[in-house]
Amino acid sequence: MIRIGFGKPLLVALLLVLPLVLDTYTIHVAILIMLFAIVAVGLSLVMGFGGQVNLAQAAFFGAGAYVSALLTTTYGWNPWLAAPVAVLATCAMALAVAVPALRVQSHYLGIVSLGLAVAFSSLLSNSDMTGGASGISKIPPLVLPGLDLSGPHDYYYLVATALILVVGFALFIANTTLGRRFKAMRDDVLAAAASGIEIREYRLMAFLLAGLIGGIAGVLYAHNARYVSPDTFGLGVMFLLLAMVIIGGQDSIWGAIVGAVLLITARNLLTGVQTYQQLVYGGLIVATVVFAPRGLAGAASDLRRRFDLRWPSIPIPWTAGPVLPSAKLTVPRSWPQGIALRVDSVSKRFRGVHALDGVSLEVEAGEIHGVIGPNGSGKTTLFNVISGIYRPDGGRVLLWGQDVTGRRSFRMSRLGVARTFQNLRLFRQLTVLENVMVALDRDPAQAHIRYLVAPWLVMRDEGTRRARAVRLLEDFDLHEVANELAVNLSYGRQRRLEIARALAATPTVLLLDEPAAGLNGAEQDGLKVTIRKIRDAGVTVIVIEHNMNLVMNVCERLTVFGHGKVIAAGTPREVAANPVVIEAYLGQGTPEAEAVL
């Protein structure tokens, strides 16, 4: 939620009044700070929010500057015409760097983007077109009709306007659904895809934003300095940007700005001892990641939580109450009919091991279907195939009669399949409320065009989504901890939140992977009630479980797995009496074994 408050107008006012009291040199420094703040905000969006290790941000900055410089000098374009072209060119470059991000992540992406940045630098210093190491000089200033922007005061206002617009837009993204989806993708890519997020599109979008913002800053830089050279956009500057974002706090727009102010100010105070500067900010990066991983912004928000009386931290009881979604879960007008899910001789191999070997099963609409079997018998692999994480090597998956074999994870979510994971996959650094809101958002990635054309619609949806999320959390008795980070919840509550998040995606078929694991007796009883209520709301439930008490009491039909094959199917009573099942579980069938089942 975006609150305007008093702080932001005050900051804007300060920004506008500042040049009246500053001397020319300081105004130049202020312009530089603002430009770096813009670039750093771009890096914060792609790296802090999107989780994409992008070491080419300085190159984006450079691309904007160089393209604009080239067009206005060598080709004699009007700067106002060159500027948008330069920004677009930077966006194109950002997309090119993003293409590897579709396949590789983390370290790999870091080195690929760093490599491309180095290649860009070497191109700048070696190519004749860019003037080699001496760069491009005599870049024309930006001139508005009747207003020469070449003076530091006027240019200050131009850059300040850009800063305000960029920061406003970035904050808008950060605090609404797009920023939330970025963070969800960063925290857990599998769970994000299973919640309906198109990972590829969002990675591209994160880079595109970084390029857009970096390009804008680059253009502004070129026409202010009137001179560009390769050094300005090299690795040193990349590391400086990285330091700004890390020290300020990765996933905080304000953090990036504070980082820019601190480091550029320090750099200007310490001119002449440049090497020491580097030593200091390198050291600061190390100290920050070790002692304050969330940077200054994280430290500030911890402090605020500690002292803010309006927002008391809620003690989390260890004995979580029973899970009881009230009947408020929407019951469909027409009860679903027919076969909800049909798996038809599906196979999946991993390096020669048959994880699934011709598995077939049918789940009727409105059924609670149990999947049991020893560890490693292929149960979770089946869920991964159904939910689109794995593409099967053979066979078909039909959802409500429609062939959905091999559809990707986010598509399965859109088609009405939601799931939980065996080893809890929450969006750890999002709040409880945000976890649910991510899944409630059913809009495709293209809908984000609204951020540009109809921002008020984004705000309206935000409000309704929040209200629905709160209701859902009340159903799951999690509303008291709505603003707590998911990672801080007790284990039982985390399990409950994962189910709530799955339901927020309004599924027709819900896959629960060992939901009772680690729950105490009372919590297990609550879970039974919950599963029945979810079914009563018209959702077909398939549950993998080792807890026989739960399986025998809640499930109406069971499928039993052994070594990647279905070895038995039927009602719990039939299955319990099946000698094949008893043997799979307990070795040779003995009277004692039957008694256990």
Next chain:
Amino acid sequence: MTYFLQTLVGGLGMGAVYALVAMGFSIVYRTMGLVNFAHADVVMIGAFLAATLFVTMHLPFVVAFTAAVLLTGVIGLGIERILRPLESKDLNLMLIGTIGFGIVLQSAAILVWGSFGVAVPTPIPNVPIDIGGIIVTTYQLFVLAVSGIVMLVLYLFLDRTKLGTAMQAAAMDRSAATAMGVNVATANAIAFAIGSGIAAVAGALVGPLLYVNPALGVYVGIKGFAAAILGGFGSIPGAIVGGQIFGLIEAFASGPLSAYSELLTFVVFAIAMMVRQTGIFGERTVDRA
């Protein structure tokens, strides 16, 4: 044809250096799953240490070489010790921490040695040898021999000794290894020390081939890193093959294309990464849900 073979042979020396740098990245990666971005600058520090001891202090090359390896090993231990709290918590943060260390090492090098650098003479007389019309220098052969020996020793250590096996176990499953009595923290520290030591080997060998300066790390490090990834992270044959590929690309791209050599190298690399993420010898891992 002679030109082709000559260029091919010309790439071997730098290829071996890249392979050594790749090895250093790999040994840390295969033990703790971390890519040590400071590694490139450790190579540079190693080069400077060897150069200083050998050129300025006139120590015998063997002594300078050994001392440089030991000293950088200590630097590696220091980096691991400081970043240890992040281990098993957040590898992305740890990665950024190593970038921070890289910056620190680079500026420290500028403070100590200045930003201009030193030219290092070859430790053995560098004479060209004519083999069927193709020229090979003795120093090239020396580089190949030393890096070959280091690779072999490393392979034997990882594959044949108890400690080497324990380090691999720590990489595969941290908690299982702990349960089997492997001290994971020690394994990580040793990996960092060995990785940094190899970095110094690479640095000492590359000194006479290039000019030793504070930017050397970036130059050699990124390609060594890319070589490690291209060959398959954590794989010794992968590091060798990856290193030689980059040595060759570099040798062939210099000359008419030199302005675009780095661009070409990294575009090829980015495409290779996308085609086969796990590199040439890497194994595909399954993301468990």
